[in-house]
Amino acid sequence: MKYHFNEIEAKWQKYWSEHQTFKAENHADKPKFYVLDMFPYPSGAGLHVGHPLGYIASDIYSRFMRHKGYNVLHPMGYDSFGLPAEQYAIQTGQHPAKTTEANITTYRRQLDQMGFSFDWSREVRTSDSDYYKHTQWIFIQLFESYYCKDSDQARPIAELIEVFTQEGNTRINAVCDEDTPVFSASEWGAYSDVEKQEVLLKYRLTYLSDTEVNWCPVLGTVLANDEVVNGVSERGGHPVVRKKMKQWSMRISAYSERLLQGLDGLDWTDNLKEMQRNWIGKSVGASIAFKIQHSAFSIEVFTTRPDTLFGVTFMTLAPEHELVAQISTEAQRSAIQNYIEATAKRSERDRMSDVKTISGVFTGAYALHPFTGEQIPIWIGDYVLAGYGTGAVMAVPAGDDRDYAFANFFKGQVGMSDIKNIFDQDISETAFTDKGGFKLQNSDFLNGLDYKEATYKIIAELEKIGAGSAKVNYRLRDAVFSRQRYWGEPFPVYYKEGMPQLIASEHLPIILPEVEKYLPTDDGKPPLGNAHTWAWDTIQNKVVSNELINHQTIFPLELNTMPGWAGSSWYFNRYMDAHNKTSFASVEALQYWKDVDLYIGGSEHATGHLLYARFWQKFLFDRGYVPVDEFAKKLINQGMILGMSAFVYRWDYESTNNRQKTIFVSKNKMESIVQERAQAGMKADNEKKWSQFTPIHADVSFVNASDELDIEALKNWRPEYKDAEFITEANGKFFVNREVEKMSKSKYNVVNPDDICTQYGADTLRMYEMFLGPLEQAKPWNTAGITGVHGFLKKLWRLYHNGLEESFFVSNEPASADSLKTLHKTIKKVDEDITNFSFNTSVSSFMICVNELTEQKCNQRAILEPLAVLLSPYAPHIAEELWEQLGHSNSISNAAFPVFDEKYLVESTKNYPISFNGKMKFTLELPLDLTQEEVKNIVLNHEKTQQILEGRTPKNVIVVPGKIVNVVG
């Protein structure tokens, strides 16, 4: 009986679907376990072999936990709002919803054929109004909240209004805009309605403000910093300019400290947590004001080393700093101006990559030291960034490498005084940057103090004279939440007298309107500006035609939409109760599932999605809508599967009769071609010989495992290659060059899982992807080894069928000790491996297990039945089929995982490696119950030992019981 994987897989996929085998209930006697994958954006290209890597891992874990007796929630859905569908709509006019729907159909088919145990009854799509209704609802809650620093949580904005009415805002300790005015109760009362709304916006957790953004005129949209590369858009390479726009922002900065602290309790990888820490960028220090001599201005700096205040020898301002123009002296003005212009011309990337070059100009002005009154020259330099801190630093060369380098570079010039050593340490070569291991000197009242003592003291003294105070600075900025796009969630917002008004929750969802075209309007409004029915009727509470706008009862709606991360910042909660009509999930469901126990996804979301989602979860927690304030206990990042691009080298030249010819040259022939050309008297520029060949991506499907190209396939690929010549190797073969790159349609290196499923089956694909290497490691896709895994499954099948002779062949006789040992060894290993996410090594263990059992001619139920369960997380289809053949009528998916029993592995002897000076020379089988002394004697009296020692007496013999013997001497 042959292993017909295609039939078996189709059969069980149908069974699982019909029996709803993986449907999770929101209550159970069993403990809960929630396994989540980062949901995909359904792109037009479909899934490639890289996508399933994480899904296979999470599926193995889910199935494993079901066998272990957990009530497992393992859902899947689609992050279905996004730019590609919109750009396709712009090009073709096809509605993004239609494109998205079609893509989802493909994704679903592909996911199904890989045998994932998803609970599809809980599927979510962020672009469904049933879903984004709740995204809009969360937005409303954010708008209706402020961040109270006293209780360190988000609270209803109504509380704030209450206090404003009673006593103004003088005693309010809340996160707000920097320009928030201070007012009394009577002033508040005197504010107009619009003024009140303006003040409240400065406190709301989502607020409207003028934000400097990266505006891309061609795309008609704002881009995130990481979507801008080198001053042009990442997509399409269109120019990007800085522009101020009214935008919705999320006050994520209010949560900086909690986002940072929360990381400690999470079982996420250290490097990912470190990335988030760096992104949040907390620095503790002090803010210090320096008066400028002969001027009313003062410069505020932020420093992490206030203890070094007496070591300040100059100050540096960012060239963009607003005071530069006002304080520069006449003599320095032109030099300053030149420097500012030169800096403006340098791109960000330039300034960043070129950290070694030191540059700066003296302004001619001086600041005054807050304690000594000494003159401190003020410089400008491009190493100081306008966007961080205050855009000004106090430079202490003794304690900072950059300041040290700067001071040395300009040593002796006007405005650069000598370095002052304030440490009892040598600074003749480099600055002393450690925050410890020193005592201060030359530092007035700080002399003799260490870092901690001095920091405490200086802040106290600064506060006394009103020149500074302790300050914590975060790098994390508020997140812009508006997008000038069509295919996103509409805001539940209309505008009255220019102020945003929120639509009450009971009228949600506000459905995305139809538009004729998906581009920005001619007057630069976002695509929703094209909608005709996009006004809010406050009487009827519904969306009505724009023509009815009267600014009395009917108002224009917001034209921006929400960004991609809106829908993905809370979807894990929706899965808990995906069909709830009244709220995003019921209290009971949220209480039951609480949080994600295991989250698997790519590390590229480290500082985007994973930070925003944590922020929303904390907010929802503060307002009592979710029971926990971190949504994912454990997170694993799967590595990227890379493609093996195939390059052919094209060589265009004009032949003697001036005809353009296209020639493709096999990989190893290029060198000799160049030489031939040289001999034939053609111009052969050795410097440039490789550049004469243009590398071209060939579709990887034209190339076999030995890098040999199917020439006919390439010729038929493009009309212009039809008549191309091919210079092959001596054996007539044509080889391509291989390079590892990211898998992408444009590189023609995408490998589709469909073909592999057809050729080898889903079980083979699942096991092979795991076998490729450690889950978290990036690795190139290479099908070369897939036959090994496929062969293993065939061998497994034969184990249950006595070769291919009989239909089924399992005996009820007791199993041999050897077989039991093999089985239990495997149980132990697989259990440990899954727990440690070391899936690649358990595939090896399965191979060893089946090899051994085959050797033992094992056919006992006592072995083969538990083995099927053991294997079922990895290769669920074949496991189900074998399980059925073993006589079970229920799915294997809830069978108990075999329990490891130590007794089968107990050994009475050990094959000891006998090493001499650490080098293993031979092995010796010895009983384990011998004493160390007995082992020593046996080894020393062994003939081989005598041989190796050649009569010498060993200095020492190390016996590690059960491990090794080492003879020294």
Add this chain to the structure above:
RNA sequence: GCCUUGGUGGCGGAAUUGGUAGACGCGCUGGACUCAAAAUCCAGUGCUAGCAAUAGCGUGUGGGUUCGAUUCCCACCCAAGGUACCA
């Protein structure tokens, strides 16, 4: 520059708290079966020398600790990912 991770055969990769380096798979070589191919099975396969027994070398490089180091420590080189000249 800084942070993180990594560097082991022809290739993907194994190796518990320091204890037989190279598991498992691919590839390769030879053999069996077959008219032949596919499939399957058997044997071998780190490198160098040798018919062989065997010897020497060997986990990026150079040191160190240890009876013993892929594993621990120091210095350095290289690669990948992240990033912020962050005061």
